[in-house]
Amino acid sequence: MLLVPCPNCGPRNSTDLRYGGESHARPDPNTASPAEWRAYLYLRDNPAGWLRENWYCASGCRRWFSVERNTATNEFRDPPLPGDKRGGAA
Amino acid sequence: MADTASPLRSTSMGPAFESPVVRNYPTSEGGNLTLTDASATAKWLVRADADGPTADRLGARFGSSQMAPGGALVLGSRPGEWIIVGTPGEVSAAVADLDGLEAQEFMTVLDWTHSRAMFRATGVSATRMLEKVCGIDWSDHMTPDGAVLSASVALTTCDLARNDVDGTPSYLIFCDRSVGQYLFDALIDAGNEFGLTVTASSAS
Numbered sequence: 001m002l003l004v005p006c007p008n009c010g011p012r013n014s015t016d017l018r019y020g021g022e023s024h025a026r027p028d029p030n031t032a033s034p035a036e037w038r039a040y041l042y043l044r045d046n047p048a049g050w051l052r053e054n055w056y057c058a059s060g061c062r063r064w065f066s067v068e069r070n071t072a073t074n075e076f077r078d079p080p081l082p083g084d085k086r087g088g089a090a
Numbered sequence: 091m092a093d094t095a096s097p098l099r100s101t102s103m104g105p106a107f108e109s110p111v112v113r114n115y116p117t118s119e120g121g122n123l124t125l126t127d128a129s130a131t132a133k134w135l136v137r138a139d140a141d142g143p144t145a146d147r148l149g150a151r152f153g154s155s156q157m158a159p160g161g162a163l164v165l166g167s168r169p170g171e172w173i174i175v176g177t178p179g180e181v182s183a184a185v186a187d188l189d190g191l192e193a194q195e196f197m198t199v200l201d202w203t204h205s206r207a208m209f210r211a212t213g214v215s216a217t218r219m220l221e222k223v224c225g226i227d228w229s230d231h232m233t234p235d236g237a238v239l240s241a242s243v244a245l246t247t248c249d250l251a252r253n254d255v256d257g258t259p260s261y262l263i264f265c266d267r268s269v270g271q272y273l274f275d276a277l278i279d280a281g282n283e284f285g286l287t288v289t290a291s292s293a294s
Contacts (some may be wrong), residue, residue: 003163012225016242059240071133
């Protein structure tokens with residue numbers, strides 16, 4: 001069982017949450033090139049190690065949050081604190 | 091086994107209430123574990139800033155519950171979201187107490203009575219029944235009387251509140267109306283091994 005540290009609900013089974021993918025900063029639409037948009041939309045780092053990713057607490061607080069997970073060991077670190085306005089973007 | 095639960099209830103506010111639990115069950119009073127369809131209870135939803143004046147007026151913070159001065163039960167179900175439960179008069183009083191706050195912040199107040207099912211599971215085995223269908227730690231120190239949370243129950247998203255009755259563990263379970271019948275049956279299935287009995291529908 002993968003326990004995801006929701007900042008509002010505490011550790012929850014991952015089945016209570018929805019995986020939102022890797023967390024990337026959204027490029028500025030006024031200045032981003034097509035290549036940058038393509039990279040933002042479609043390209044993923046997919047490392048075997050620490051990765052900042054988005055989660056949606058679907059069955060709990062219904063809030064998005066981002067947290068770092070080690071994709072090799074499923075450890076979590078740096079969960080946001082309750083009330084943190086940090087959303088999907090890193 | 092003296093009675094059967096009626097699927098139709100009515101409240102003094104609005105049209106006659108029709109419970110999402112439409113099947114009839116043999117009912118009885120008492121027992122170590124009881125399940126009651128309390129969907130006819132007046133339920134209102136309030137959404138506003140989690141730290142704004144509405145939050146201060148309602149009192150209950152996320153994860154906790156509090157009795158309003160008029161007798162309604164206020165549940166802090168999510169950050170910036172509250173469920174107000176009680177008789178129509180109690181809930182109306184609690185909602186009326188929010189008058190004027192809309193000028194200070196954006197808020198939403200919605201009558202949820204007809205759109206949400208609400209069940210009450212009571213008894214010393216209620217915790218063990220919930221453990222079968224929900225991944226939450228239901229121990230007393232994690233979810234004491236008054237605790238409120240949202241979680242998956244039998245694969246449906248529910249709001250839950252512990253609201254003990256005379257010292258006996260009791261849980262209010264809210265779900266979408268469309269899955270009410272399914273969840274009621276799922277809870278009966280989970281509670282059968284603990285001697286669950288269905289009690290007649292209640293409006294509070």
